[in-house]
Amino acid sequence: MSTWMEIEEIAKQWxxxxxxxxxxxLKNPIKVESxxxxxxxxxxxxxxxxxxxxxxxxxTFPDHGFLGEEGVSEDGDINTLEGTVxxxxxxxxxxxxxxxxxxxxxxxxxxxxxxxxxxxxxxVMSDELFSARKDHGAYLNGVELAPxxxxxxxESIIAVNSKWLVENKHPYQNPLxxxxxxxxxIRSYGAAAIEIAYVAADRLDGYISVKLxxxxxxxxxxxxxxxxxxxxxxxxxxxxLLDAESVIVGKPQLHKEMVSTYxxxxx
Numbered sequence: 001m002s003t004w005m006e007i008e009e010i011a012k013q014w015x016x017x018x019x020x021x022x023x024x025x026l027k028n029p030i031k032v033e034s035x036x037x038x039x040x041x042x043x044x045x046x047x048x049x050x051x052x053x054x055x056x057x058x059x060t061f062p063d064h065g066f067l068g069e070e071g072v073s074e075d076g077d078i079n080t081l082e083g084t085v086x087x088x089x090x091x092x093x094x095x096x097x098x099x100x101x102x103x104x105x106x107x108x109x110x111x112x113x114x115x116x117x118x119x120x121x122x123x124v125m126s127d128e129l130f131s132a133r134k135d136h137g138a139y140l141n142g143v144e145l146a147p148x149x150x151x152x153x154x155e156s157i158i159a160v161n162s163k164w165l166v167e168n169k170h171p172y173q174n175p176l177x178x179x180x181x182x183x184x185x186i187r188s189y190g191a192a193a194i195e196i197a198y199v200a201a202d203r204l205d206g207y208i209s210v211k212l213x214x215x216x217x218x219x220x221x222x223x224x225x226x227x228x229x230x231x232x233x234x235x236x237x238x239x240x241l242l243d244a245e246s247v248i249v250g251k252p253q254l255h256k257e258m259v260s261t262y263x264x265x266x267x
């Protein structure tokens with residue numbers, strides 16, 4: 001049986017190789033399709049990258065489960081995190097991939113009985129690999145991340161999609177607008193995995209999204225755990241990793257303040 005350290009090293013090798021395949025694919029025209037709506041994009045590269053991971057995982061670890069965004073798994077939908085499960089987003093930030101050819105990431109997480117063991121977020125074009133193994137710290141390209149620094153809310157920079165502030169489709173429009181008013185500034189990179197990794201790396205103080213799927217944040221949760229940051233639903237409840245959820249991420253005190261003062265209940 002492989003150790004978690006061995007599995008992490010194998011996962012890193014696959015991730016770097018997948019990144020090289022994506023860079024090569026960008027040299028040619030990319031076929032783009034829509035999924036649930038016109039802005040929910042998928043490309044042949046997304047599907048090919050997920051297939052690359054699925055085939056490697058099933059060949060190397062046939063008893064491991066697989067949960068991916070593009071549904072290439074032949075095992076059907078997973079509704080449990082029992083055993084060892086890989087959670088893959090082959091290209092997080094597909095809109096950036098299509099429009100900018102930048103600011104997109106491969107997100108790879110390995111969970112065992114619901115507990116995150118390995119988290120990798122690879123910003124392909126910047127060649128930045130954020131990695132973490134449970135209880136062994138978080139790293140950027142092999143260099144351990146420094147402890148995050150708490151900042152007052154008024155001095156904090158958070159990432160949030162500004163469309164959530166103007167679209168009257170959810171009950172959080174006003175609370176989010178109030179929070180954005182009170183922080184120092186906001187950013188939006190268009191890739192949840194990168195934005196969560198940036199919180200772990202102290203490049204951002206917080207990150208908020210009204211609706212994310214498990215593969216968007218599964219790897220990031222492992223990174224956050226290793227640096228002492230927090231992630232939850234808007235009401236402060238733990239994330240289930242099996243359903244789409246509203247997600248709030250931050251340094252411990254900032255996370256508590258954002259949830260209790262603006263978005264949810266006391267935590």
